[in-house]
Amino acid sequence: MNNIYVVGLPIGNLDDITLRAIQTLKDVDFIYSEKPLKTLKLLNHFEIKKSVFIYSQNPSPHLINQFLEKLSKGSIALVVEAGTPGISDPGNKLIHDLLINNSDLNIMPIPGVSALTTSLSVSGLNTQEFIFLGFYPKTKKTKFIEKINANKTVVFYESCHRILKTLKEISQKTNKENIVICRELTKLHEEVIRYKLQDLPDIIEKINPKGEFTIILN
Numbered sequence: 001m002n003n004i005y006v007v008g009l010p011i012g013n014l015d016d017i018t019l020r021a022i023q024t025l026k027d028v029d030f031i032y033s034e035k036p037l038k039t040l041k042l043l044n045h046f047e048i049k050k051s052v053f054i055y056s057q058n059p060s061p062h063l064i065n066q067f068l069e070k071l072s073k074g075s076i077a078l079v080v081e082a083g084t085p086g087i088s089d090p091g092n093k094l095i096h097d098l099l100i101n102n103s104d105l106n107i108m109p110i111p112g113v114s115a116l117t118t119s120l121s122v123s124g125l126n127t128q129e130f131i132f133l134g135f136y137p138k139t140k141k142t143k144f145i146e147k148i149n150a151n152k153t154v155v156f157y158e159s160c161h162r163i164l165k166t167l168k169e170i171s172q173k174t175n176k177e178n179i180v181i182c183r184e185l186t187k188l189h190e191e192v193i194r195y196k197l198q199d200l201p202d203i204i205e206k207i208n209p210k211g212e213f214t215i216i217l218n
Contacts, residue, residue, distance in 0.1 A: 002029075002075040004098075004105060006091065008084040008112015012186035014045060016113050022046055024110050029074025032067065034090045035081045057090040064097055077110075084114045088134045088157055116155060119182040119214040122192050125153050126218055132156070136166050136215075145173050153218045163213050164204055171200040176217040184211035 005024050010016040025031065025048050033039035036052040043050060053070070055063060055078075070076060078085050078094070085091025098105060120127045130153040137144050148154050148170065158166050167181075176197050183191040189211065195203060197217070 001102075001104065001106060002071050002073075004071065004095075004107045005075065005077045005110050006085050006095070006107060007077045007079045007110040008114065009042065009079055009082055010186065011082045011113045011115050011118065012184065012190075014042065016186055017042075017046075018110070018112055021110050021112055022048075025050065025077055025079075027075070028077040030070045030076045031079060032076060033079045033081070038081045039079055055090060055094055057093055059094045059097055064094075067094070067098065068102070071105075082113075084112055087114050087116060088132075113186070115157065115182075115185055115212070115214050118185050119180070119192075119216060120153075120155065122182070123153075123180045123216045123218075124194065125178060125180060125216055127153060129153065130155055135159075136162070138162075141169070145170075148174050148176070148217060153216060155214065155216050158213045158215060160209050160211055160213070163209050164207065166215075167200060167204050167207070170215075170217070171197060171204070174217060178218045180216040181207065182214040182216070183208065185214070187211070 005028060007021050007024055031039065031050050031052045032055045033052050034055060036054050039052050078091055080089040080091060083089060095107060116132055120130065131147060131150055133144060133147055133154060133156040135157045179195050179197050179200060181193050
């Protein structure tokens with residue numbers, strides 16, 4: 001059976017791509033992406049000519065069969081728009097479903113960037129133990145808040161559309177002391193700002209609500 005490569009891609013700055021990721025994308029026979037048009041732009045930048053097929057977080061039986069058919073003909077790279085597949089991005093469910101009846105599949109990681117580890121590395125907070133909670137939920141927030149209040153560093157993602165509302169909510173409901181707000185990491189307008197959580201209500205309106213956010217609490 002041919003190999004499946006789970007390939008980490010840059011979260012912003014294209015120079016962050018690894019040499020191994022570039023070579024893998026050149027060598028594989030097929031590429032599956034959550035957003036093929038975005039991936040094609042990256043491939044064009046590195047002068048890689050490949051067809052790109054789409055997949056989603058909840059793959060249908062038809063997609064699984066198509067994927068396995070392609071795999072019988074050649075190797076496949078699995079990518080997302082930015083970062084590492086399966087880390088609050090599509091990919092984990094596809095791999096899970098593929099393995100259910102095909103436990104001997106050879107799935108190989110090609111390490112790359114993740115907003116999670118990138119943010120933690122510059123946070124200045126305790127990273128020996130942390131909880132990653134994915135994206136802040138739109139509904140049913142009580143259990144999420146309970147997890148935030150665990151006695152460990154907590155990390156979650158939030159979109160630009162809801163970041164100010166979310167920051168107001170957590171400033172009222174969490175018992176944490178410190179917050180690190182990472183915005184547009186590795187991009188032109190990158191920001192890493194650190195506050196005492198008690199000061200957050202006074203400065204929320206000063207935060208630029210554009211871009212992608214990783215929030216770290218401790």
